[in-house]
Amino acid sequence: MAKVVERKPLSFLEKTYIPQIVGGLTITLKNVFRPKVTLQYPEERPPIPQGYRGIPALVKDPHGREKCVSCQLCEFVCPPKAIRITPGEIAEGSENEHVEKAPEDFEINMLRCIYCGLCQEVCPEEAIFLQGDFNSLVGTTREEFVNHKDKLYELGGTRPDEHYKWDKKKEAAEQAAAGGHH
Amino acid sequence: MDWIDILLKVVFAFLMVMVVMTMAGYSVLAERKIASWIQGRVGPNRTALPGLSSIPVLGPMLVKMGIWQPLADGVKFLFKEDPIPGHVKKFYYVLAPMISLAPALITMVVLPFGVYYVDGQAMPLVLANVDIGILFILAVSSLGVYGIVIGGWAANSKYPFYGGIRSSAQMISYELAMGMSILPVLMWANGPAGGLGDLTLYNVVTSQQAVWLVFWMPVPAFVFLVSLFAETNRMPFDAPESETELVGGFHTEYGSFKFGLYFVAEYAHMIIGSAVFTLLFLGGWQLFPTFGILPDWVANPWAGWGWIGSVLSVLVFIGKLLFFIVFFIWVRWTLPRFRYDQIMNLGWKYLVPIALACIFIYALIIAGWDLMVAVENTPAEVVQPDGQVVTQQEDLITH
Amino acid sequence: MQDFFFYLFSALTVLSALLVVVNPNAVNGAMYMILSFIGMAVLFLLLDAFFLAVLQVLVYAGAVMVLFLFIIMLLDVERASKVRPKALSTAAALVGFGLLVVGLGYLFLGGGSVTPAELSAAPEIPMQDGGTNPMEFATASRSFGYGLFTKYMLPFQVTGFLLLIAMMGVIVLSKRLGPSGQEEPTTEAVK
Numbered sequence: 001m002a003k004v005v006e007r008k009p010l011s012f013l014e015k016t017y018i019p020q021i022v023g024g025l026t027i028t029l030k031n032v033f034r035p036k037v038t039l040q041y042p043e044e045r046p047p048i049p050q051g052y053r054g055i056p057a058l059v060k061d062p063h064g065r066e067k068c069v070s071c072q073l074c075e076f077v078c079p080p081k082a083i084r085i086t087p088g089e090i091a092e093g094s095e096n097e098h099v100e101k102a103p104e105d106f107e108i109n110m111l112r113c114i115y116c117g118l119c120q121e122v123c124p125e126e127a128i129f130l131q132g133d134f135n136s137l138v139g140t141t142r143e144e145f146v147n148h149k150d151k152l153y154e155l156g157g158t159r160p161d162e163h164y165k166w167d168k169k170k171e172a173a174e175q176a177a178a179g180g181h182h
Numbered sequence: 183m184d185w186i187d188i189l190l191k192v193v194f195a196f197l198m199v200m201v202v203m204t205m206a207g208y209s210v211l212a213e214r215k216i217a218s219w220i221q222g223r224v225g226p227n228r229t230a231l232p233g234l235s236s237i238p239v240l241g242p243m244l245v246k247m248g249i250w251q252p253l254a255d256g257v258k259f260l261f262k263e264d265p266i267p268g269h270v271k272k273f274y275y276v277l278a279p280m281i282s283l284a285p286a287l288i289t290m291v292v293l294p295f296g297v298y299y300v301d302g303q304a305m306p307l308v309l310a311n312v313d314i315g316i317l318f319i320l321a322v323s324s325l326g327v328y329g330i331v332i333g334g335w336a337a338n339s340k341y342p343f344y345g346g347i348r349s350s351a352q353m354i355s356y357e358l359a360m361g362m363s364i365l366p367v368l369m370w371a372n373g374p375a376g377g378l379g380d381l382t383l384y385n386v387v388t389s390q391q392a393v394w395l396v397f398w399m400p401v402p403a404f405v406f407l408v409s410l411f412a413e414t415n416r417m418p419f420d421a422p423e424s425e426t427e428l429v430g431g432f433h434t435e436y437g438s439f440k441f442g443l444y445f446v447a448e449y450a451h452m453i454i455g456s457a458v459f460t461l462l463f464l465g466g467w468q469l470f471p472t473f474g475i476l477p478d479w480v481a482n483p484w485a486g487w488g489w490i491g492s493v494l495s496v497l498v499f500i501g502k503l504l505f506f507i508v509f510f511i512w513v514r515w516t517l518p519r520f521r522y523d524q525i526m527n528l529g530w531k532y533l534v535p536i537a538l539a540c541i542f543i544y545a546l547i548i549a550g551w552d553l554m555v556a557v558e559n560t561p562a563e564v565v566q567p568d569g570q571v572v573t574q575q576e577d578l579i580t581h
Numbered sequence: 582m583q584d585f586f587f588y589l590f591s592a593l594t595v596l597s598a599l600l601v602v603v604n605p606n607a608v609n610g611a612m613y614m615i616l617s618f619i620g621m622a623v624l625f626l627l628l629d630a631f632f633l634a635v636l637q638v639l640v641y642a643g644a645v646m647v648l649f650l651f652i653i654m655l656l657d658v659e660r661a662s663k664v665r666p667k668a669l670s671t672a673a674a675l676v677g678f679g680l681l682v683v684g685l686g687y688l689f690l691g692g693g694s695v696t697p698a699e700l701s702a703a704p705e706i707p708m709q710d711g712g713t714n715p716m717e718f719a720t721a722s723r724s725f726g727y728g729l730f731t732k733y734m735l736p737f738q739v740t741g742f743l744l745l746i747a748m749m750g751v752i753v754l755s756k757r758l759g760p761s762g763q764e765e766p767t768t769e770a771v772k
């Protein structure tokens with residue numbers, strides 16, 4: 001049922017708008033003296049919440065080994081195809097010889113990346129992370145927005161590792177070679 | 183007239199243009215700053231000049247205040263590409279922004295902005311103290327509308343055109359109310375307050391020594407103020423450029439320096455308008471009204487101070503002016519825009535009749551006053567434009 | 582100096598007045614008309630008739646021409662400019678022009694012009710300084726007021742009355758459109 005809302009007719013003063021205008025002016029005047037909400041960005045930074053998805057970057061483990069094994073899962077899963085990996089082999093005689101593979105080049109095109117975090121989720125090596133920080137991306141050419149491997153490692157830095165999966169594997173292999181008896 | 187005189191006038195005119203244009207530039211800054219404050223933001227606080235901004239404490243402070251922002255804005259407007267769209271009427275398109283700025287700068291000629299003393303005789307600081315000061319201002323500033331109308335028409339597309347049409351109707355409507363709201367002031371200044379039948383703004387100011395007219399004639403002052411908002415296209419009345427309906431209104435098709443001209447013109451009109459309001463209703467450069475009880479020096483404490491006094495009077499005038507500019511900005515960021523039919527209603531159905539009623543009522547009061555005080559027998563002192571004082575028997579009424 | 586300005590601005594006035602007639606584009610015509618009004622105002626200024634000059638700008642350039650432009654822009658200018666005048670109106674215009682030429686010739690050649698002395702006698706205002714300037718009457722706005730409210734009271738009132746009648750006529754005409762009529766014409770009507 002339609003409800004009829006009774007409206008009081010405007011009084012004379014209200015019809016002149018003047019009290020309302022004065023009221024509005026006082027509100028805006030009060031606002032002038034309120035604390036400002038602006039964040040002075042480059043100097044002040046907003047608190048970044050847990051789980052914030054920042055720029056995807058590659059990380060090294062505490063021993064300085066690059067964790068990515070260029071399995072190319074992330075390249076495959078990336079929805080906008082922002083990642084391009086050139087796989088490479090780890091040279092024989094290197095300390096990490098047993099890992100066998102590492103990316104020769106690793107490109108993430110930041111003009112394409114949509115910060116979905118799928119690469120981080122899919123990586124079996126925990127080698128790629130969307131860092132919990134943001135960097136403003138500025139550049140004048142398209143090339144500047146393509147992060148290459150060295151840049152990615154620079155951004156990523158090292159992360160604590162819980163598993164040392166490859167070290168364990170190496171140890172196990174060495175023990176087996178030494179005539180282990182399990 | 184000597185050529186030195188002419189040269190001097192030219193120099194003064196040039197200075198005044200510089201002052202007004204600088205003020206216009208800085209009112210843009212004020213607009214941005216105050217808008218930010220009202221909205222809880224900080225406003226422009228980054229632009230730095232290489233040398234000056236590295237002065238220890240002062241430099242960063244000025245940068246924070248955004249002092250250099252208008253400079254950067256100006257430079258930007260100057261060096262931006264200035265495209266002329268293919269479909270515009272070129273000649274008028276280029277002409278229009280100039281037409282809108284020129285009247286504001288011309289009206290300054292008759293604006294008295296201070297006072298100086300020659301042998302104890304007060305003289306206005308003004309480029310041309312012509313008899314018809316206020317009419318001159320009304321006439322020339324009414325030409326400013328052509329800038330908008332022609333700009334809107336020359337842009338040859340529909341939103342600017344709407345803007346142009348709206349502004350022409352709006353300006354004509356409010357000019358009437360504005361002109362009529364001034365009449366009581368002129369009657370007062372030339373009647374009981376002792377002036378002698380001229381329309382100089384200086385006369386109006388001196389007649390306000392006892393009481394500023396904003397106290398004695400609040401209603402005409404209000405009508406004038408509202409019309410001023412409408413004439414300068416400021417916020418509650420900015421239908422000609424209402425961003426939400428007409429993109430940018432009459433200047434939609436304008437860019438870079440031409441847009442800058444329009445922009446500055448709006449502020450220049452605002453400054454001139456505030457100046458006129460200050461002169462007509464706020465006692466011009468006088469410090470305080472005497473209200474008939476305080477001693478006379480309250481109004482002009484600097485009477486005997488030579489050039490320092492002149493400077494002080496100019497500063498007081500500019501202070502009142504700034505208050506009004508801030509008020510304009512404050513209102514802009516408070517009130518929503520009137521609808522177009524509301525603007526027309528307000529103009530024709532309220533302000534014009536109110537102004538007419540004011541003329542009538544104040545005419546009655548002033549006539550009554552004249553009858554009681556019997557002005558016809560008091561000698562009136564007239565200051566001729568050349569500075570000599572003529573004392574004459576006022577016999578206009580008995581004639 | 583004064584002569585130079587006089588010739589400059591009378592040339593401007595006459596030339597732009599001519600262009601008003603000749604120009605086929607209505608908006609251009611209106612602009613030339615404004616220019617010619619302003620030129621006229623400057624001529625008044627050169628005669629020290631500040632009041633008249635300012636009124637010229639205020640009323641004609643500032644208000645009337647804005648309305649003209651308003652109308653021209655609202656109407657379809659392109660089509661209107663192609664209409665050729667009828668033979669009758671051409672003839673009427675020619676007759677009017679002829680009369681104007683005769684009148685001007687009479688003023689210039691036939692001694693019909695008014696001497697400055699006669700002019701200064703017109704409003705008989707008490708002069709402040711003994712009336713040394715024969716054209717003084719035109720300079721001060723108060724002499725206008727004085728003249729209008731003493732000697733020319735009747736013509737002044739009659740003119741006001743005429744304007745009132747015209748205004749009422751326009752209101753009646755525009756109201757006949759009925760409630761469906763546009764609201765636009767009322768703005769002009771009140772003017």
Ligand code: SF4
Binds near residue numbers: 067068085125
């Ligand atoms: S980052 Fe992870 S998922 Fe991507 S190639 Fe390297 S190991 Fe594979």
Ligand code: SF4
Binds near residue numbers: 077078082115117
């Ligand atoms: S975050 Fe998403 S879009 Fe960006 S690189 Fe990783 S998978 Fe691709």
